Amino acid sequence: MQKYSIFSLVKNALSNHKDWEVAWKDPEPKKEYDVVIVGGGGHGLATAYYLAKEHGITNVAILEKGWIGGGNVGRNTTILRSNYMFDSNSHFYEFGMKQWETLSQELNYNVMYSPRGIINLAHSDAQMNAYARRGNSMRLNGIDAVLLGRDELKKMIPFADFSDTCRFPIHGGLMQPRGGTARHDAVAWGYARQADSMGVDIIQNCEVTGFDVTDGKVSGVQTSRGSIKTKKVGLCVAGSTTLLADMLNMRLPIEAHVLQACVSEPVKPLLDHVVTFGAGHFYCSQSDKGEMVMGGDLDGYNSYAQRGNMPMIQHVLTGGLAVFPNFSRLKMLRTWGGIMDMSMDGSPIIDKTHIDGVYLNCGWCYGGFKATPCSGWVFAHTIAKNEVHELNADFNLERFHSGKIIDEKGVGPKPWIG
Amino acid sequence: MLEIRCPYCGKRSQNEFSYGGDGNIKRPTLGEEINTKDWDDFVYFRDNPRGKHTELWHHTSGCRQWFKASRDTATHEIFATCKMNEDFNE
Numbered sequence: 001m002q003k004y005s006i007f008s009l010v011k012n013a014l015s016n017h018k019d020w021e022v023a024w025k026d027p028e029p030k031k032e033y034d035v036v037i038v039g040g041g042g043h044g045l046a047t048a049y050y051l052a053k054e055h056g057i058t059n060v061a062i063l064e065k066g067w068i069g070g071g072n073v074g075r076n077t078t079i080l081r082s083n084y085m086f087d088s089n090s091h092f093y094e095f096g097m098k099q100w101e102t103l104s105q106e107l108n109y110n111v112m113y114s115p116r117g118i119i120n121l122a123h124s125d126a127q128m129n130a131y132a133r134r135g136n137s138m139r140l141n142g143i144d145a146v147l148l149g150r151d152e153l154k155k156m157i158p159f160a161d162f163s164d165t166c167r168f169p170i171h172g173g174l175m176q177p178r179g180g181t182a183r184h185d186a187v188a189w190g191y192a193r194q195a196d197s198m199g200v201d202i203i204q205n206c207e208v209t210g211f212d213v214t215d216g217k218v219s220g221v222q223t224s225r226g227s228i229k230t231k232k233v234g235l236c237v238a239g240s241t242t243l244l245a246d247m248l249n250m251r252l253p254i255e256a257h258v259l260q261a262c263v264s265e266p267v268k269p270l271l272d273h274v275v276t277f278g279a280g281h282f283y284c285s286q287s288d289k290g291e292m293v294m295g296g297d298l299d300g301y302n303s304y305a306q307r308g309n310m311p312m313i314q315h316v317l318t319g320g321l322a323v324f325p326n327f328s329r330l331k332m333l334r335t336w337g338g339i340m341d342m343s344m345d346g347s348p349i350i351d352k353t354h355i356d357g358v359y360l361n362c363g364w365c366y367g368g369f370k371a372t373p374c375s376g377w378v379f380a381h382t383i384a385k386n387e388v389h390e391l392n393a394d395f396n397l398e399r400f401h402s403g404k405i406i407d408e409k410g411v412g413p414k415p416w417i418g
Numbered sequence: 419m420l421e422i423r424c425p426y427c428g429k430r431s432q433n434e435f436s437y438g439g440d441g442n443i444k445r446p447t448l449g450e451e452i453n454t455k456d457w458d459d460f461v462y463f464r465d466n467p468r469g470k471h472t473e474l475w476h477h478t479s480g481c482r483q484w485f486k487a488s489r490d491t492a493t494h495e496i497f498a499t500c501k502m503n504e505d506f507n508e
Contacts, residue, residue, distance in 0.1 A: 242466040253462040255439075256491065301420075301437045304468040304492045309419055311433050344462040400462045401455060413462050416437050 001197035004108050023189060024196035029203050032229040033061045035383055036221055037236060038208050038244065040064025042073035042184075042369065043361055044236035045191035046376020047383070048200045054377070055384035058199035061230075063223060065207035069188030072238050075306075075338035076369040077261050077283065077295040079274055081118045081179035082143050085134045088394035088406050089347065090141040095391055096374030097143075097178060103373060109190030111182045112288070118179030118274040119148065119156070121323065123168040127278055131174035138176070146175045157275060159326050168279035168322060180274060181285055187372055210247055211358070218357040234359045234383050239304065239339025241362040248355060253344040253400045254363055255415055258303040259295070260313060262335040264327070266290030280319030291333060294320055298340065300416040308337040340365055342415035345399070347406035350379055350392040359383050360397065365415070420494060424477045425485050425501045438474030440464040441486050468492050472506075475499075 002008060002021045012020055035051060037044045040062045051057040062068070080100055082093035104111050122128045128147075135145035149172045154162055162170055196202055203225070210222035211233070220229040235244055239256045266289050276283040281296040296316030299308040313335055321328050343349060343363030348371065350361050361379045364371065378392040388396065399405050411417055420432035442465055446452045465471065471491045476484050488497040488506050498506040 243468055251459075251463050252466075253464075255464055255466050256468070301489075302440075302466065302471055302473065302491045303494065305494055309432065309494075311419060401458045414439065416439070 001193070023193040024202050027201045027203065029061060029063075029206065029223070029225050029228055030201065033201070034059040034230065035232045035234065036060070036228060036230040037062045037234045038221070039071075039236035039238070039240075040068035040192075040202060040204065041071045041236060041238060042069070042188050042191070042372035043238075043364075043375045043379065044234070045069075045188055045195060045202075046372050047234055047236060047361070047379045049191045049195040049198075050377045050380035051384060052195060052198035052200055054380060057384055060195075060199075061201045061203055061228065062195070063206045063208055063221070063228075064202070064204045065224075067204050068192055068202060069185055072338045072340075072364075072368055073184055073188045073372065075261065075336055076184055077285070077293050078181045078184045078369060079118065079179070079283065079285065080113070080182055080370040081176055081274075082370075083118065083120070083134070083138060083145065083174070083176040083179060084408060085137045086406055086408055087141065089408055090138065090143060092374055092378075092391050092395070093371065094141065094143050095377075096371055099373035099377065100182060100370075101178075103182075103187070103190070107190035107194050109186060109193060111186045111190055113182045114180045115178045116180040116273050116285070117175050117177045118276070119153070119173045119175045120276045121153075121173045121278040122171045123279045124171060128172050131172070135174050144176055144178050146177060148173045148175050156273065157271070159270065160275075160323050161325050166322065168277075170323070173278070175273075184369060187369075191372075191376070208244065213248065213355055216354070216356055218355055230357075232357045232359070232383055234361060234379060236361045236379070238341045238362065238364060238368060241341045241360075248353070248358060250353060250355075252349075252362070252397075253413070255302055255342045256304050257298045257301070257340050257342050257415060258305060258308045258337040259298050259340045259366065260308040260316075260335055260337045261293065261295040262313060262317075263287070263291040263293050263333045264330040265333050267292070267330065275323070277319050277323045280316075280322070282316050282319035282323070284320060284324070292327065292330060296320075298342070298416055299337070304339055306337050306339060308335075344413035344415070345405040345407040346409050346411065346415070348375070348395050349397055350375065350382060351388060351396045351398075352382065352386070353397070363395075420496065422475060422487065422496060423499050424480060424483070425499055425504075426481045426483050427477060430477070430480060434477060434479040436476045436478040438476055438484060440466075441472040441474045470497065
């Protein structure tokens with residue numbers, strides 16, 4: 001594989017960029033693989049990469065029904081953070097934050113990790129108390145957290161509405177300085193390029209249509225490009241999880257919902273951090289191109305359509321304008337939607353299943369992008385060793401029967417309310 | 419914008435309604451012995467089809483009645499709505 005560096009850039013510039021190697025190949029599916037990963041998104045690509053790199057399993061296929069990175073890894077708002085309170089989440093996402101810090105070097109691909117800090121705004125004394133508690137529990141878990149007062153915030157985001165008369169005055173906020181953003185497409189492409197170089201077959205336009213299961217054991221998958229034998233299948237298909245689970249007679253605590261995001265026209269540098277509104281669901285950061293990248297709530301009804309409706313965009317931006325009134329003059333550049341695999345406690349499921357050789361990675365709700373490296377890492381471990389790692393031990397399927405649910409937001413099994 | 423036909427009020431905009439989730443869930447009968455697995459299934463496990471989905475809606479900013487809708491989760495087309503004690507007339 002060609003190494004990307006300043007020297008390769010200069011060398012290829014001299015030949016008018018005509019001699020770059022392809023970043024990944026377009027192979028025909030083989031008859032048999034050691035592991036088949038269904039879903040060529042961030043998590044699937046990362047899983048294949050860590051299977052090859054950490055466990056030496058390189059006879060791996062990634063089956064993607066569309067094109068790699070065309071689902072949620074290309075549709076999110078690129079936010080990275082590990083500002084959780086519960087131990088299971090803290091340990092898992094903090095492991096991921098550490099991976100993000102060196103991911104560009106590891107993949108030899110600039111994922112543009114930008115630790116610009118994520119600020120959750122607080123709008124009441126009670127909310128400040130809750131944030132102090134969360135910040136303290138984060139620090140006890142070795143995660144950076146800073147409680148910010150109103151005056152400090154005035155210096156950081158002076159254009160926010162700091163008037164005393166607004167409906168939700170800003171009391172302060174909780175900041176995770178290492179939180180930030182990364183270039184989402186680059187994450188998919190970086191993992192794809194490295195996985196491909198180690199022998200993983202990335203097979204696009206290949207939809208899984210069925211599974212071969214005998215005596216509770218998987219022996220292959222049926223696809224739109226023929227049948228493929230394998231003893232291990234990992235499902236990383238986010239919003240389409242139920243469609244595959246139905247083929248396996250698995251009923252899951254998952255609902256598909258559409259989540260929209262939008263970007264404004266590009267403007268000059270204004271917002272240096274990721275900021276979330278604490279009295280509604282609105283979050284925002286400014287992309288390197290200058291666009292305001294904004295997101296918020298689910299549309300609020302089951303959906304497999306990768307597009308949403310205007311009422312929710314209006315609702316989310318109403319919250320946005322409450323905190324950043326000067327955004328009212330921005331023109332909207334585009335809006336889009338992605339299908340979230342909403343789990344019933346808001347936490348992911350990374351586990352073995354009742355079928356030998358079928359592994360499940362789903363339930364990412366709003367937060368799959370930041371988990372890409374750690375999800376891939378633990379899922380690769382789970383598949384390679386046929387046992388869960390301690391980092392994903394709590395993210396099991398059994399918790400919906402044992403009662404050990406991980407309901408960080410405390411909304412209960414009604415994802416559209418959260 | 420979805421246009422939803424409330425069985426009591428007629429066609430109104432989506433803004434007036436709240437969603438109530440899978441309409442096929444049956445709450446275990448009160449007073450009857452129930453094992454924990456059935457209870458977990460009732461609380462956490464839902465139909466999640468791509469296509470025709472039976473679901474509940476609440477006319478929150480209208481007559482405040484709950485009702486059933488048959489809607490396509492891929493196209494968002496609403497085939498029919500009916501009162502809670504009725505079946506769809508499709």
